Amino acid sequence: MSDATTTPPAETTTETAATPLRVEGLEKRFGGIVAVDDASFDVKAGTVTGLIGPNGAGKSTTFNCITGALTPTDGEVYFQGEKITGMRPEQIANRGLVRTFQIARALSEMTVLENLMLAPKAQQGEKLWRSVVPGARQGVVDQETELRERVWETLEFFEIDHLAYEKAENLSGGQQKLLEMSRAMMTEPEMLLLDEPMAGVNPTLEDKLLDRIHSLREDGYTFLLVEHDMDVIMEECERVIVMHQGSILADGNPDEIRDNEQVIEAYLGEDI
Amino acid sequence: MTASEATQPGLRDRFIGWIEQSDRRIVLATVAFVYGVFAILVILEQGLGLGTVNSIFGAWRTITFLFAAYALLTLALNLHWGYTGMFNIGVAGFMAVGVYTMGLLSTSPDALSGQGLGLPLPIGILGGMIAAALVGLVAAIPALRVSADYLAIVTLGLSEIIRLSAGSRTLSNWTTNTFGAGTGGGSGMDLPDRPTDFIFNSSIGESIADVFTVDVPRIDMLLFEFGNREVTLISSSILSDFVWTFVMLLVLAGVYWMVRRIGYSPFGRVLKAIREDELVAQSLGKDTRRFKIKVFMLGCALMGLAGILWQGSQGFANPNSYRPVVTFYAFIALIIGGSGSNTGSVVGSILFVGLLFEGPRQVGAIISARLNLADAPGTFDGAVAPLAQLDVTPFLAYAVDNIAPLQFVLLGVVLIIIIQKRPDGVLGDRTETAAAIDLHKEETNE
Numbered sequence: 001m002s003d004a005t006t007t008p009p010a011e012t013t014t015e016t017a018a019t020p021l022r023v024e025g026l027e028k029r030f031g032g033i034v035a036v037d038d039a040s041f042d043v044k045a046g047t048v049t050g051l052i053g054p055n056g057a058g059k060s061t062t063f064n065c066i067t068g069a070l071t072p073t074d075g076e077v078y079f080q081g082e083k084i085t086g087m088r089p090e091q092i093a094n095r096g097l098v099r100t101f102q103i104a105r106a107l108s109e110m111t112v113l114e115n116l117m118l119a120p121k122a123q124q125g126e127k128l129w130r131s132v133v134p135g136a137r138q139g140v141v142d143q144e145t146e147l148r149e150r151v152w153e154t155l156e157f158f159e160i161d162h163l164a165y166e167k168a169e170n171l172s173g174g175q176q177k178l179l180e181m182s183r184a185m186m187t188e189p190e191m192l193l194l195d196e197p198m199a200g201v202n203p204t205l206e207d208k209l210l211d212r213i214h215s216l217r218e219d220g221y222t223f224l225l226v227e228h229d230m231d232v233i234m235e236e237c238e239r240v241i242v243m244h245q246g247s248i249l250a251d252g253n254p255d256e257i258r259d260n261e262q263v264i265e266a267y268l269g270e271d272i
Numbered sequence: 273m274t275a276s277e278a279t280q281p282g283l284r285d286r287f288i289g290w291i292e293q294s295d296r297r298i299v300l301a302t303v304a305f306v307y308g309v310f311a312i313l314v315i316l317e318q319g320l321g322l323g324t325v326n327s328i329f330g331a332w333r334t335i336t337f338l339f340a341a342y343a344l345l346t347l348a349l350n351l352h353w354g355y356t357g358m359f360n361i362g363v364a365g366f367m368a369v370g371v372y373t374m375g376l377l378s379t380s381p382d383a384l385s386g387q388g389l390g391l392p393l394p395i396g397i398l399g400g401m402i403a404a405a406l407v408g409l410v411a412a413i414p415a416l417r418v419s420a421d422y423l424a425i426v427t428l429g430l431s432e433i434i435r436l437s438a439g440s441r442t443l444s445n446w447t448t449n450t451f452g453a454g455t456g457g458g459s460g461m462d463l464p465d466r467p468t469d470f471i472f473n474s475s476i477g478e479s480i481a482d483v484f485t486v487d488v489p490r491i492d493m494l495l496f497e498f499g500n501r502e503v504t505l506i507s508s509s510i511l512s513d514f515v516w517t518f519v520m521l522l523v524l525a526g527v528y529w530m531v532r533r534i535g536y537s538p539f540g541r542v543l544k545a546i547r548e549d550e551l552v553a554q555s556l557g558k559d560t561r562r563f564k565i566k567v568f569m570l571g572c573a574l575m576g577l578a579g580i581l582w583q584g585s586q587g588f589a590n591p592n593s594y595r596p597v598v599t600f601y602a603f604i605a606l607i608i609g610g611s612g613s614n615t616g617s618v619v620g621s622i623l624f625v626g627l628l629f630e631g632p633r634q635v636g637a638i639i640s641a642r643l644n645l646a647d648a649p650g651t652f653d654g655a656v657a658p659l660a661q662l663d664v665t666p667f668l669a670y671a672v673d674n675i676a677p678l679q680f681v682l683l684g685v686v687l688i689i690i691i692q693k694r695p696d697g698v699l700g701d702r703t704e705t706a707a708a709i710d711l712h713k714e715e716t717n718e
Contacts, residue, residue, distance in 0.1 A: 067555065068554075069554075069555075088554070088559075089551065089554035089555050090553075090554045090555075090556075090559045090560070093554070093555055093556055093557035094557040098555065098556070098557075099555055101555075105549050105552045107544070107545050107548035107549055107552060108548060109547075109612075110541075110545065110548060110706070111705060113705065113707075114541060114544070114705060114706055114707065114711075117541060117706075117707055117711065118538075118541050118545050118553070118556060118558075119556045121557050123538040125537045125538030125539055125708055126538045126539050126542055126558070126563075127539070128534070128539050128566055128567075128570070130539075131533060131534055131537030131538065131539040131708070132530055132534060132537075137533070137537075140537065140708050141708050141709055144707055144709045145709055148707075148709065148711055148713075148714070149714070151711070152713050164711075165703075167703070183556070184556075187557060
């Protein structure tokens with residue numbers, strides 16, 4: 001992963017570098033329903049931050065508002081000091097804030113290799129004329145050759161290189177999660193938003209995935225993850241944000257969250 | 273089982289395997305197959321004779337011409353539907369824009385029906401393609417803001433609006449008076465001659481035609497005279513059509529080359545991703561709207577070009593040639609061949625034109641020529657009732673008389689079978705990896 005790991009988050013001012021993601025007073029309404037209600041939090045650089053909450057707490061909606069899939073009704077989202085509220089998903093992704101989905105969204109009819117080759121930014125061959133005009137194509141071919149190397153490195157890093165030629169639809173749910181994450185890595189992101197990366201993943205794969213998140217964090221990547229598995233959250237996250245009925249209920253380190261009365265109540269006595 | 277029977281499948285499989293090795297072989301084998309079928313059909317209709325040669329070439333001319341036309345349309349449609357998943361059911365309309373724009377630009381101002389500006393033909397052709405692309409832009413921009421299904425409604429509606437506008441006498445009169453060019457309304461529009469026609473209007477054409485005329489010895493038994501009889505193996509009108517068809521095939525080869533390059537490129541990769549899941553493509557930083565608009569305009573320009581080479585080569589444009597059924601034919605060809613595969617689009621067009629479009633008509637001609645059918649009954653009752661007395665002739669006559677509607681029944685049946693048995697079409701299940709290079713891991717020398 002030499003290439004991907006040599007790009008730690010860009011340094012701007014110390015303040016924005018320390019907290020790449022800042023959410024202020026985020027609100028999202030669907031008709032009469034308030035899915036996210038005045039949520040404010042931030043994510044520190046180089047950390048794994050967990051976003052938890054009971055079903056319907058507004059976690060995925062928050063994700064969708066941050067990444068541009070939904071436009072928030074009110075509030076602001078800042079990424080590396082820049083206001084990204086209301087930007088289109090591709091604009092946000094191109095700024096280095098890349099997400100995965102709760103239910104793995106592999107591009108099913110495409111092979112694993114194609115899935116990964118798709119992801120890198122600034123591909124010359126994405127210009128129509130460059131892909132067609134004979135003279136201009138050489139540059140495209142050169143870039144593709146470079147990318148191919150990175151793709152294979154990434155596949156090996158996530159240990160799915162044996163599936164490279166398979167159509168994505170033939171992968172198991174867990175393998176698709178790995179595919180999604182490796183695809184997200186190919187964009188060389190500054191920060192990753194993972195929506196339930198462990199859901200439907202078998203224990204062996206889960207360990208593998210956690211392993212990857214660990215070593216990527218060591219390399220300076222920042223993670224925000226929505227997760228239901230409390231063990232994962234408590235073990236892996238430096239910081240946990242709890243949402244309940246659209247609002248932020250608690251925000252602190254795992255130990256604080258474990259002892260928080262309100263959180264226990266929100267989960268109705270569920271063992272945290 | 274004898275030894276020869278045991279080795280037969282091996283040979284056959286090996287032959288099929290050899291053909292499947294290259295796309296060119298697949299296409300040529302399909303063409304050869306359809307040509308063979310038609311040669312047999314024509315011989316069945318007319319019997320063997322020197323005159324049959326002309327008829328066989330006539331049949332080949334028709335299917336090759338239609339194949340080239342549909343293959344161009346289907347390749348363009350494959351860009352929209354097969355690659356990007358954009359449901360364009362206004363193909364006929366974009367063809368019409370191409371043809372009529374070409375006419376308005378290049379038809380002579382003194383034409384009898386429908387007047388143009390009389391500009392050189394290349395300007396007309398280019399103008400037609402640009403106009404089709406711009407109309408595509410107009411259709412795509414509002415449709416891209418809403419969900420994908422609306423594109424289907426917008427394009428179908430637009431295609432009918434175009435056809436009806438082209439047939440409007442009022443509009444034509446107004447544009448003729450204002451700009452000096454009009455479509456001629458319902459009475460159609462004269463179009464420039466095919467640029468290849470000059471060959472057969474000159475002495476070169478005569479000498480080419482001579483090559484295909486042979487002298488056959490003839491003996492007149494009554495007068496005991498020996499002499500020669502001139503027999504035209506291939507008439508010059510068929511030859512002249514073949515020259516034009518050849519031009520179309522050249523353009524087809526060029527378009528195929530281009531869309532194939534698009535397919536095997538990062539651009540094509542994004543198109544496929546949009547088809548699979550647009551939100552994923554966006555979440556990876558792809559501005560999907562730009563890709564969709566670009567590919568939609570390109571596809572529409574190609575549809576305009578297909579229209580110009582096909583309908584525009586008949587010397588006359590008529591609004592009724594652009595009914596939505598043309599769009600559905602292109603979809604059928606694409607589904608047969610395999611949506612998402614460029615080679616599949618070409619193969620599907622050959623099979624559609626040969627076996628579903630022209631084939632039934634040819635079979636109908638054989639039945640009426642061979643069975644000496646009486647007049648067809650006027651009603652379905654009249655056709656079916658004699659079946660009770662085991663008299664099938666009225667039923668056959670009725671069927672032959674109604675071959676066009678029966679064709680629709682056949683198309684429906686074929687579509688149902690394909691969707692049930694082979695939803696990916698002939699070649700749709702192939703993996704055509706969208707990348708400019710071979711993605712296999714480079715073996716390092718260790």
